[in-house]
Amino acid sequence: MTDQSDKPKLGTRPPLGLKRTVETGKVKQSFSHGRSNTVVVEVKKRRILGKPGEAPAAAEPVQEVAPAPAPAAPAPAPKAPPQRKLTEAEQIAKRKEDLERFQREAEEARMAALEDARRREERSKVEQSEDEKRRAEENRKAEEEAAAAAEREAAEAAKRAAEEAAKPAPAPAAKVDDAEAPRRTGAHAGHHAPKRVETARPAPGRGRDDRRHAGKLTVSRALTGDSDRARSLAALRRAREKEKRSHMSSGPREKQVRDVIVPEAITVGELANRMAEKGADLVKALFKMGMMVTVNQTIDQDTAELLVTEFGHNIQRVSDSDIDLDTTTDVDAEDTLQPRPPVVTIMGHVDHGKTSLLDAIRGASVQSGEAGGITQHIGAYQVQLKDKSKVTFLDTPGHEAFTEMRARGANVTDIVVLVVAADDGLKPQTIEAINHTKAAGVPMIVAINKVDKPEAKPQKVREELLQHEIIVEDMGGDVQDVEVSAKEKTNLDKLIDAINLQAEILELKANPDRAAEGTVVEAKLDKGRGPVATVLVQRGTLNVGDVIVVGAASGKVRALLDDHGKQVKSAGPSVPVEVLGLSAVPSAGDQLSVVENEGRAREVAAYRQGVLDKKRTTAAPLTLENMFANKASTTIEFPMIIKADVQGSVEAIVNAVNKISTDEIRVRVLHSGVGAITESDVTLAASTGAPIIGFNVRPNANARTAAERNKVEFRYYDVIYHLTDWVKGAMAGELGPEIIENVVGRAKVQEVFPAGKKDKAAGLLVLEGLIKKGLHARLTREDVIVSKTTISSLRRFKDDVAQVVAGMECGVLLADTNDIKAGDMLEVFEVEERARTL
Incomplete structure (x- = not known):
């Protein structure tokens, strides 16, 4: 091996002298996870020998990476042929050009096949016969196979071109400077392998990425060849399906004509919802009619009819009263009626023994639970007699304040039992009960009570009844009378027989297989159970889960309780039950009706509440006479707030205190309601200086705290005449002596x-x-x-x-x-x- 001690270090500046054709350097490669590698790079400059007198052409640097040394001796250069051979760069350019031409031809063939398939498919849409559709399907499959074959051919051509480009090109014949030959030999003697020339190919996937972002391919661009980007068959199929759907849905829809229900007054927005039109379109139409309105503005029925007609719909006029339930026209067929128990109301003067008589009949003590020993609520009970038949009893209060309760009891009953004490005779409430019974048109049975007393005079009672056109059977009339003693339980069987006899004459029947209807005989607000209404079912069957409307309250029956407090699943005709699940406390005497859904129930309840609000807030028309009369009036007002345990008591107390009013001073009930005394009641009393009267109710903790802070007066009562006595005294004290x-x-x-x-x-x-x-x-x-x-x-x-x-x-x-x-x-x-x- 040759000595390389005089070889310059890589990356350093070459020494002065002859120009070298190889420059070396190092390139640092970075990889993931912080790894790196240093690669030796040599830049080889090719010398081109020109003709004498011409400037030498600049050599193109070709970057190559030095591979690992291989033990192969360099082959001797062959002799140059007489014709000039292509240079290495020209060969690479030629191969690249061939490769691009192959790819372009394959792409053009593929696009032509796709366009031809699209045209054939469009033509096949027009043809409707099954044979033509089948042929179109075969053609489409053939075209897809042709396109796939074109793709395969293009891929094979590209692969062949890439293999040819990867083969090493033959070294071009070139004269080497004699002065450089020893240095090149020495430089490569230690490697024993020739340098592999890398072809200047583009980075893999670079051109396709550029084409991918060039924009969507359209048919015109594919035909003109403006883009090299190719779309898949699936993408073309999706595009055609989307275009087909747009053509199918772009046609004008057929207008749907609706039957629009229009009440006497309706907002523009609500009318638009019922017509399924845009609210802005209705407002625009009204503007054209000369009416400047908004979507939330109310229009009358005639204007609404103009709009409905203009938009091509049909109008159905309804009045506000049509919203309410009308049960008068709903009459049950005769074949659906079945016998039902009679409803018996016990009426009479206070302390004449009505509740004691009922206790003796049903074997329970009711009176002991009433304050002062007098009845202040309507009690509803169902009693099973010895012969297994049932009778529903309603016990009404006898005090003068409970006039409306007695009237309500007479209106929902079938038979009235008038209780008269044999030692006391007819009294004012007895006469009032007789009048209620006559007004209701129901039969009467006279029960002469307390016959066990020594001073009892039953015959005197019969004679007093003659003054009110009540003639008993013993005196030649048609009214049954029975001498009874609730204390000694005397002649109770005779009274029961008289009730059964009267019930048989009446032939009481009702249809149990229908939606229930009934009357509220009492209502209250229970702390743990919410609004509770005592309902007497008159026809139909009331079930748990039924949607009901009771007066201005609505709800869903959450539970039903009988007169013993036990839960039941249903209640038929003449059965009294407590109903839980209402949204508010109804008024006593309200009608209960079962409706089809909760939306209908809320609609009816809202209409009834609106009627009540209008009736309460509508003042009498102001005239000149009553305007000056009101100004000159010096009547003192005595304000008060009344809270009671049940609706009937509230009603009775309000009526009783209003009767106390005189020309000098009159009672003004600021608020009356059912339930405990609340903080809002105290706030109202503090602002007006009114006392709060609690009848069988007490204030809650927050109300007591607020009352102490605002110095509000509480008055608690459980007997109604004690309450009226205090009101009389307080009003007299307000007037002074x-x-x-x-x-x-x-x-x-x-x-x-x-x-x-x-x-x-x-x-x-x-x-x-x-x-x-x-x-x-x-x-x-x-x-x-x-x-x-x-x-x-x-x-x-x-x-x-x-x-x-x-x-x-x-x-x-x-x-x-x-x-x-x-x-x-x-x-x-x-x-x-x-x-x-x-």
């Missing part, structure tokens, strides 16, 4: 003379009665009151006297007035204060 004037005497002023520096004395002639010192006096001039004063001094001649009688003269000194003239009249009176009663 009653002032009564008693005229004592009259006198005429004869002469006026000075008394002291400022005062004036009057000489009087007493005409009537007498005049006393210290009494109130009223000085009038031509029957017009000049002043109200008192007599501070009374003299006859020069002596002070206590009084002066009629026909005598005297002198008086009037307090706080000097406006006295001869001819004035003086009226003397006494003032008496009396405690006011309402």
Whole structure:
């Protein structure tokens, strides 16, 4: 081996002298995970020998990577042929050109086949016969196979071109400078292998990436050959399917004509929803009609009809009242009716033994649970008799305040049992119950109670009933009467037999296989269960899960409880149940109806609530007369807030306190409701100074705290007449004591003379009665009151006297007035204060 000690280090500047044709250097390669490698790179410059006198052409540097040394001796250069051979760069360029030509020809063949297939497929769309479709399918498969074959051919041509390009080219004949020959030999003697020349090929995938971002391929670009990018068959198929769908959906849709339900007033937006049109289109149409409206504005039914007609729909006019449920026209067929238990209401005067009689019949104590021993709620109970038949009893209060409760009981009942105490006779509430029964048109059975007492006079009761056109059977009438004793349980069987007999005459029937309808006999707000309504089902069957409307409240039946507090799944006709699941506490007497869905229930409830709000807020028309009457009115208002446990009690209390009102003072109920006293009630009371009356209810913790802070008065009662007595006393105290004037005497002023520096004395002639010192006096001039004063001094001649009688003269000194003239009249009176009663 030759000594290489004088070889310059790689990457250093070559020494002065002859120009070298090889330059070496190092390139640092970086890999992932922080790895690197240093590669020796040599730049080889090819010398081109030109003709004498011509400047030598610049050599093209070709970058090559030095491979590992191989033990192969360099082959001797062959002799140059007579014709000039292609240089290495020209051969590479030629191979590259051939490769590109092969690829272009293959791509053109593929695109032509695809375009031909597309045209044939478009032609096949027009043809509808099955044979032509089948041929089109065969043609398409053949074209796909041809396209696939063209792709394979293009790929094989590209592969062959790449293999030819990879083969080493023969070394060109070139003369080497004699001076450089020893140095090249020495430089390569240690490697024993020739340098492999790398072809200047583009980076793999670089051209395809450039073509990929060149934009979408269209048919025109594919035909003109503007792009080298090729789309797959799947992409072309997707594009054609998308174009086909767009052609199918681009046609005008057929307009759908709708039946639009239009109430008396409707917003433009709601009308647009019902017509399935755009709200902006309706507003535009209204603008053309000269109406400047918005989407949220309300229009009348006639304007809505114009819009509906213009947009090509059909209108169905409905009134607001059509929203409400109308059960009067819904009559059950005769063959669907089945016998039902009778509903019996027990009515009469307070303390005549109504609840005690019911206790004796059903074998339970109800009265013991009522405050003061009087009934203040409507109780609904179902009793099973010895013969397994059932009777529903309604127990109504007898106190005068519960008039509407008794009326409600008479309206939902089949038979009325009028309880009259044999020792007490007919009383005001007894007569009122008779009137309610006659108004309801239901039959009556008279139960003469307390016949076990020594002072009982049943015959006297029968005679008193004659005054009200109630003729019992013993006196030749058609009204049954039974002498009973609730305390001794006497003749209860006779009363039951009378009820059964009357029920058989009535032939009570109802259809149980239909949506339920009923009446609320009582309602309350329970702390743990929410709004609870005691409902008497009148026809149909009420089931758990039914959607119901009760007055202005709606909901879904969450649970049903019978009169013993046990849960039941359903309730048929004449069965009283407690209903849970309402959205609000209904009013007693409201009708319960089962509807098809919750949307319908909310719609009906909202309409009924709107009617109630309108009725409550609509004031009487203001006229000139009542405007001045209201201004001159000096009636004092006594505000109060009433909270009770059930709806019936609220109703009775409000009516009772309103009856206490007089011309001087009247009750103003700011708020009444069912349930415990809340913080909002206290806030209202604090702002108005009104007391809060709680009937069988108490305030919650927050309400008590707020009441202590705002000094609000609470009044708790459990007996209604105790409440009314307090209201009477409070209203009388608000008015103050009653002032009564008693005229004592009259006198005429004869002469006026000075008394002291400022005062004036009057000489009087007493005409009537007498005049006393210290009494109130009223000085009038031509029957017009000049002043109200008192007599501070009374003299006859020069002596002070206590009084002066009629026909005598005297002198008086009037307090706080000097406006006295001869001819004035003086009226003397006494003032008496009396405690006011309402």
